[in-house]
Amino acid sequence: MTTAGWIMVAIAAGIVMWAVAAYNGLVERRNRIRNAFGQIDVQLKRRYDLVPNLVEVARKYMAHEAATLEAVVRARGTALGAAADARARPANPAVVAALAHAEQALGGSLGRLLAVAEAYPELKANKTMLSLSEELVSTENRIGFARQAYNDEVLEYNDAAIRFPDVVVARLFGFDEAGMLQSTQSEQERQAPRVAF
Template sequence: MTTTAWVFLAMAAAVLAWAIAVYNGLVQRRNRIANAFGQIDVQLKRRYDLVPNLVEVARGYLAHEAATLEAVIRARGDAVGAAAQARAHPASAGAIGALAVAEQALGGSLGRLLAVAESYPELKADATMRALGEELTSTENRIGFARQAYNDEVLAFNDAATQFPALVVARLLGFAPAGMLQSTQNAGERAAPRVAF
């Protein structure tokens, strides 16, 4: 073999080794996304388990608020389904987007339930309701921290998959950008609530 052939083979081997390293790095980052979503999933399951208990405690006091209770139960069911899809595909932007929408609906219905509960002093004073409310608040905080960790992993993956020259390997091997898990879908809902007396 000639020197040119050896140089060409060495360059081809270096490019192949680089492509393998990029591929392995992207797989590792995608697995980190799945792990980070697993942490969110644990907290979501905890939240989903708390919601029926909260509804059951409130049901006795809020007999004429059936629509509010049904909305919470329906939103919980939708969120559980969306979480199952996201669990199956944690790096899928579509599955994560659907989960964010379902979680937003659940959060809104829980907020309405808690607002209605404020109108009932007996319910507000109920020890079980207070304990469940505290657990739900704690769980919401944990979900927020887990969401941040997930979004950090998604950012690292998307950065690695969209920077040249790794972008070439990512596109050739089908690594699509992953979706961030947002707490709300529009900026209007992110605004601070207005309080008036």
Template sequence: MATTWWVLAALGVALVWAVWVFNGLVQRRNRIANAFGQIDVQLKRRHDLVPNLVEVAKRYLAHEAATLEAVTRARGAAVSAAGSVRQQPADAQALAQLAVAEAALAGSLGRLMVVAEAYPELKADATMRSLGEELTSTENRIGFARQAYNDEALAYNDAAARFPDLVVARLLGFLPATMLQATQSEAERQAPRVAF
């Protein structure tokens, strides 16, 4: 009889522990979704700035239609990819597609800014300058939001990989969260060289 009580007590403790681990993993997974929500807010802000930037640039860059169309296409792809991630914030494939789309958007915006530098009237336009500053500010906010997302993903992955919690995580299908990678190319990440 005493053995039965010990077995029941051990099962009860194991059940309470499993529920506690499960709730902790759910909470961390929700924090990842919240962190992506912060990224999404900033991406939406950037996506909303792009049409205004293109519209202002159109007045000056009539013969640069290909550059403006590339920016518009890249924005559409980025908006679509962000919508996919919004549905599944921890989906590795959706995050990879978002990273590719955002890199393409950043590249096309960079080309637009380079082209704009060649047009003094556009460069001097107050609206264009204001939009450029907003875009730069938004890029910084996106960087901070990505860091917060990666911090939450790391905390979740650490919690799901710790023994004995990983037993509950694997049994209940808590897959590792994907970390966001830098969207810059290797060439962009290299430190500038100064030569005399």
């Protein structure tokens, strides 16, 4: 083989090695997105597990507020379904947006429940309700941190998938843009509900 032939083989080998490294890097980043969503999912499950207990404690005191309690239960069911879809496809923008909307509805109904609970002095003094409310606030904070970590991983992945020359490998092997978890709430709604018992 001539020198030119060896040079062509070396160039081809370099391109193959680069393509393999780019592919593996994209796979690693996509897996990091899945891991970051897994952290969100753990906190969402914690929240979903707290909601029925919170509703049950409130139900004893707020018998005539059935509509508020039912709204929380319905929103929890919708959010559970959206979380299951997102768990299966954490990088899909449409699925992540559906989860954000379901979480917004759940957060709104929980906020209304806690606001209504303010009118019931016996409920405000209930130790179980206090404990559950504190757990809910703690969980909301954890969800916020997990969402931030998820969005950081999505940003890193999306940057890698559109950076030249890695974009060639990304498009060739179907590494589509991942969706960020964005809030769908207005500025006024973004404020965490204040719980005071």
